[in-house]
Amino acid sequence: MARLPVALVGIGKIALDQHVPALSSSNDFTLAATVSRKGSVPGVPAYTGLDAMLAAHPEVRVVSLCLPPVPRFLAAEAALKAGRHVMLEKPPGATLAEVHALEAMARARGLTLYATWHSRMARAVAQAKAWLTGRSVIRAHITWREDVRKWHPGQEWVFEPGGMGVFDPGINALSILTEILPEPVHLTGAELEFPANRQTPIAARLAFSGGVTADFDWRQEGPQTWDIEIDTDQGRMALRMGGNVLEVDGQTVAGEADIMGEYPALYARMAELVALGQSEVDLAPMVHVADAMTLGRRIVTDPFHF
Numbered sequence: 001m002a003r004l005p006v007a008l009v010g011i012g013k014i015a016l017d018q019h020v021p022a023l024s025s026s027n028d029f030t031l032a033a034t035v036s037r038k039g040s041v042p043g044v045p046a047y048t049g050l051d052a053m054l055a056a057h058p059e060v061r062v063v064s065l066c067l068p069p070v071p072r073f074l075a076a077e078a079a080l081k082a083g084r085h086v087m088l089e090k091p092p093g094a095t096l097a098e099v100h101a102l103e104a105m106a107r108a109r110g111l112t113l114y115a116t117w118h119s120r121m122a123r124a125v126a127q128a129k130a131w132l133t134g135r136s137v138i139r140a141h142i143t144w145r146e147d148v149r150k151w152h153p154g155q156e157w158v159f160e161p162g163g164m165g166v167f168d169p170g171i172n173a174l175s176i177l178t179e180i181l182p183e184p185v186h187l188t189g190a191e192l193e194f195p196a197n198r199q200t201p202i203a204a205r206l207a208f209s210g211g212v213t214a215d216f217d218w219r220q221e222g223p224q225t226w227d228i229e230i231d232t233d234q235g236r237m238a239l240r241m242g243g244n245v246l247e248v249d250g251q252t253v254a255g256e257a258d259i260m261g262e263y264p265a266l267y268a269r270m271a272e273l274v275a276l277g278q279s280e281v282d283l284a285p286m287v288h289v290a291d292a293m294t295l296g297r298r299i300v301t302d303p304f305h306f
Contacts, residue, residue, distance in 0.1 A: 007035060011038070021263070022264045033046070045057075061084060072088065090115075091289070103279065112279050118262040122176070123243070124246035124255030139211035140177070148218040174285040186208060191204065192204050194299070194300055
């Protein structure tokens, strides 16, 4: 079966670290073009503007957007109006309303829109969801602490309005939580730490219904922590390494400490959706972030500099 030509828009760290390797190994897609103000991929036609790429490559059926959230809507809108299927890096947009608008636009044109959540594709998430089925959650806690300087070196946009701050990684944890819990939860309170010189939070503590809490922090150096621990009426489970390792009652039962399988799985799912003529736009993780911004008590902390 012929592989579908795809264009990658926004050639930054996440594109080079994850999207390009995933496409290189894909049986479904071939990277036909890139769009970026500065970045490129060797051997692939490169453009600095989306409109020029769309005009030059009518064969490109899928546009994968790795831009920061704020400019992503206009790029997605242009791709959909040009009749291309669209894949959105997480978070799918800067606001909930704009993603709803894109979903309606794709539906009206019979195109696929895929709002991806790469952490849901972590190696042990499906097993965790299956283990929790039929069990009652008593309490759960998320610890998601990492180093912004390592993962977003010099990327000032993460601290600008729409950049989401610590919720950029924190939403990965929320995407797993909303996937595996037997019953949905809602936010009941939040404390958000804003550096004195920044517009988005660098740390957050969240409380949800159902005994669920979360601790996000972007200032952790050294080993990174991506854990979800859940107590149930029938034992205790934990997801480690961002959902890639599953522990039950203290024993590792599934997965491995490797995050490189997540993006290949996203592109395989995109191929399925295109073949089926369907879209997948689950905004539950983003709803929790929006609620935290609404309910969160603001705490001003020390200025942050890259």
